[in-house]
Amino acid sequence: MNKFSWYEATSIEDALQQVNTTVSEELYQSTNEAAVFKSGGIDVFDWIKEGLIKPKKIINIRNIPNLDTISFHEKEGLRIGSNVTLAELATNPNIKNHYLALHQAVNHAATPQLRNMSTLGGNIAQRNRCWYFRSADHQCFRKAGDRCFARHSETGENENHAIIDNGSCVSIHASSIATALMAFNASVVIVNGKGERKEVSMDDFFVSAGKDIAMETILVAKEIITEIVIPAPSKNTKSYYIKQGARESYDWSMADVAVVIETAGDTCKSASIVLGAAAPVPYRSVQAQEAMAKKALNTENASAAAEAAMSIARPLSKNGYKVPLFKSIIKEAILKIT
Ligand SMILES: Cc1cc2nc3c(=O)[nH]c(=O)nc-3n(C[C@H](O)[C@H](O)[C@H](O)COP(=O)(O)OP(=O)(O)OC[C@H]3O[C@@H](n4cnc5c(N)ncnc54)[C@H](O)[C@@H]3O)c2cc1C
Structure with a gap:
């Protein structure tokens, strides 16, 4: 693991001033000068431990105030701060009562220990789990390489891989929670370095490999997820x-x-x-x-x-x-x- 400095962000603005790239951008074109966000840290540190990214600075956004609340209103629906942990989601009574599929998805994700660490923002921004993509020995399309190793009909270990939209990349998305969020027509609130705020539907948040092989979401440098919003379900x-x-x-x-x-x-x-x-x-x-x-x-x-x-x-x-x-x-x- 390379040496990096640690920055404890105190606000959204502070974090956005420090960050200079995303893990995805660094994976595609390494600068070794990266300053990247870490929330729960589970995915970011996997990439660092494997030597696939060598950031100069880790910006801990986990302790930024006011990103860790869940609120529910019968008419407005559910708002989940990006730093809310999966463990907190798993036990929230409003989610269980009004968004059963989300409650079930969260409770089936990972392990209790991982759910204690993982945040919802990090969960939807994590990268896929294709073993070739995650191996330092395989330069696949997603890392600016020249092939997809999984696709090969004889040598490709593709048991876990995609059966739909499996063109240039055949990985599958890692977040099973996103499956439920999208079904509830959730949207993602993103703030950028200029302080501008946008709300993007889950359908538009994820980027197909055919559109941009480097990315799995629309997130670019100097953008932070602050909330996930789900409309109120009708009574029926x-x-x-x-x-x-x-x-x-x-x-x-x-x-x-x-x-x-x-x-x-x-x-x-x-x-x-x-x-x-x-x-x-x-x-x-x-x-x-x-x-x-x-x-x-x-x-x-x-x-x-x-x-x-x-x-x-x-x-x-x-x-x-x-x-x-x-x-x-x-x-x-x-x-x-x-
Ligand atoms: C063994 C194992 C099994 C798992 N099983 C499942 C499963 O079944 N289902 C499932 O859904 N997940 C699963 N996960 C994923 C896990 O639960 C975490 O959600 C995930 O690894 C990342 O969450 P994190 O908070 O640690 O994110 P981090 O590692 O901190 O961040 C992930 C990425 O998001 C970026 N990021 C984080 N927060 C923000 C933000 N607010 N704004 C912008 N960018 C941000 C980071 O820079 C990084 O690129 C599993 C993980 C492991 C290791």
Whole structure:
């Protein structure tokens, strides 16, 4: 691990004055002069320990005041400060009562110890877990290299990788919590170095590999996430989240799905259906949403929605199992709504 200095940021403005790049920008084009944010530190220190980034300065944003509150209003919805830990989210009664799928996603993410450290801002800004991307021995497209090692049909270890939108990069997004956040139409509040504030929907926050191979989010240098905002659900909104990992105890997702449905009796008025571990970014399945809209909540329609979601899947050499797995959890999550 290289030596770096530590800066304890006291305010958003202070942090933005110190920062000069993002971990993503540094991974793509290393300057070795980087001053980067650290919140929980779990992802940042992984990159440093592997020698993939050698920042000069770590800016600890974890203790900035007022970024660690959760508030809920029946009409305005939920506001979560970017430094709120996953452990705090996991036990929040308003999240459990009004945003069940988010409660389930958080409680299935990582381990209790990791949830104590991890912040929501860091969780949605973390980079993907492709082993080639995370290996110092593999210069893949995401690190300005000349190939995707996972894609290779014989040598590529692509069991965990993407089955949708798997073009130049076949990684899957690491945040399973983002799957639920997107299904609830959450947005991300970002402040920049000039003090300007913007609110970006989760759908626009994540960047597909086809659009920009260096990035997984729109975050650039001198920008900080301050809040995640979720609209108030209508009285008839119900939700469910399912994550399938290789182990029961804890693991990254092999497949996960969040379903948020506005019901009218036994019918689905409208559906928001997002898949995790399917594509390089959390993937909104418009196909499944359309298949469920204005349909009865029953087994036949849930199966049709699952089939529709997977109609665009293009598995790699070793991850064909994901197609039936997704079909099964999408159907199950929809039927849990009834
Ligand atoms: C073994 C293991 C299993 C895991 N399993 C899961 C899982 O199942 N599901 C899941 O969702 N996650 C999982 N995680 C991820 C983990 O829970 C953390 O959320 C994640 O690693 C990063 O959170 P952090 O707060 O430590 O972020 P950090 O490491 O501090 O930061 C991550 C990135 O975000 C940037 N950043 C942080 N905060 C901000 C901000 N406010 N504004 C702008 N940029 C910011 C940092 O510069 C850095 O690039 C797992 C992690 C491990 C190690």
